[in-house]
Amino acid sequence: MQLKRTGWIALALIVIAVVPLAGWTAWFHTRTWCPVDMPLSLAQGSRFSTGDFGVNLTGQYAIDINAKGKIPVDDLGCLLGNGMRTTCPASSLVRVHWALSSDGIVAQGTSDDSKGGGATYSTGEAFRTIGYFKGEKGRRYKLDIDVLADGSGLAVANPRLSINVSDTKYESGLVLSGLLRLVCVIIGLVGAALLVGSVLKQRRVRPTVSTLILELPPSVRSHK
Numbered sequence: 001m002q003l004k005r006t007g008w009i010a011l012a013l014i015v016i017a018v019v020p021l022a023g024w025t026a027w028f029h030t031r032t033w034c035p036v037d038m039p040l041s042l043a044q045g046s047r048f049s050t051g052d053f054g055v056n057l058t059g060q061y062a063i064d065i066n067a068k069g070k071i072p073v074d075d076l077g078c079l080l081g082n083g084m085r086t087t088c089p090a091s092s093l094v095r096v097h098w099a100l101s102s103d104g105i106v107a108q109g110t111s112d113d114s115k116g117g118g119a120t121y122s123t124g125e126a127f128r129t130i131g132y133f134k135g136e137k138g139r140r141y142k143l144d145i146d147v148l149a150d151g152s153g154l155a156v157a158n159p160r161l162s163i164n165v166s167d168t169k170y171e172s173g174l175v176l177s178g179l180l181r182l183v184c185v186i187i188g189l190v191g192a193a194l195l196v197g198s199v200l201k202q203r204r205v206r207p208t209v210s211t212l213i214l215e216l217p218p219s220v221r222s223h224k
Contacts, residue, residue: 004198004202006194006197006198006201007194007195007198007199007202009191009194010191010192010193010194010195010198011191011195012191013187013188013190013191013194014187014188014191014192014195016184016187016191017184017185017187017188017191018184018188020180020184021180021181021184024176024177024180025177028173028177030056031056031057031173032054032055032056032057033057033164033165033170034162034163034164034165035053035054035055035061035163036050036053036143036161036162036163037160037161037162037163038050038160038161038162039158039159039160039161040065040145040159040160040161041147041155041159042065042093042094042096042147042150042151042152042154042155042159043147043150043151043152043155044147044148044149044150044151044152045147046145046146046147047144047145047146047147048144048145048146048147048161049142049143049144049145050142050143050144050161050163051142052140052141052142053140053141053142053143053163054138054139054140054141055135055136055137055138055139055141056137056138057135057137057165057169058134058135058136058137059134059135059165059166059167059169060132060133060134060135060165060166060167061132061133061134061135061163061164061165061166062116062129062131062132062163062164062166063098063129063130063131063132063133063143063161063162063163064117064127064128064129064130064161064162064163064164065080065094065096065111065127065128065130065159065160065161065162066125066126066127066159066160066161066162067079067080067125067126067127067154067157067158067159067160068123068124068125068126068157068158069124069156069157069158070156070157071154071156071157072124073119073120073121073124073125073126074119075088075089075090076119076124076126076154076157077117077119077126077128078090078091078092079092079093079094079153079154079157080092080093080094080117080126080127080128080154081093081094081111081115081117081128082115082116082117082118082119082126082127082128082129083115083116083117084117084118084119084126092128093149093150093151093152093153093154094111094128094130094149094151094154095110095111095112095147095148095149095151096110096111096130096145096146096147096148097109097110097111097145097146097148098110098111098130098131098143098144098145098146099143099144100133100141100142100143100144101141101142101143101144102139102140102141102142106133106141107131107133107134109130109131110130110148111128111130111131113130113131114129114130114131114132116128116129117129127162129166132166143161143163145161
């Protein structure tokens with residue numbers, strides 16, 4: 001069956017719907033939004049290294065200490081010192097020095113330099129941001145942590161060190177993904193409807209042998 005003009009337009013719409021969505025989805029899900037996520041000991045005097053890690057997005061990255069479990073999330077925020085609660089029953093247990101290297105030191109600081117953080121009440125997780133750095137796509141880094149004060153009281157909450165993209169790229173990407181998916185689904189449905197309609201129309205108008213015989217004059221049909 002040969003496609004008519006409407007059928008080719010329908011196929012083009014389907015391709016337009018599938019290719020950009022597949023390409024964007026593949027790109028988005030291969031970005032390393034969180035290049036580091038690993039357990040961390042906060043016992044005083046501990047030294048910790050992430051080892052080499054790479055980033056495939058250029059942008060600002062946050063260095064976070066996350067904790068979850070066995071401590072109410074508000075109290076956990078106080079112990080981390082994330083600044084979400086103005087009156088805390090206990091002072092922060094987090095005091096560290098960090099140094100980021102890539103062919104030499106490229107950034108460093110202490111947890112005292114940053115008071116940011118947050119919490120997710122639905123999961124009981126809180127985090128404290130101890131620093132930021134500008135990451136460059138394709139470059140490899142290593143982060144070293146020196147624990148300056150005893151934070152072992154957080155051990156029951158399983159502290160972890162994470163490095164995450166901290167600007168709006170991830171959130172913007174999610175919004176764009178949703179909009180692109182909606183537009184592509186609409187285009188794809190229109191293309192599919194046109195294609196089905198085109199095929200059905202061709203089947204209705206395509207004469208069969210029996211139909212041609214019945215349309216012949218009786219005198220001619222008698223010789224068949």
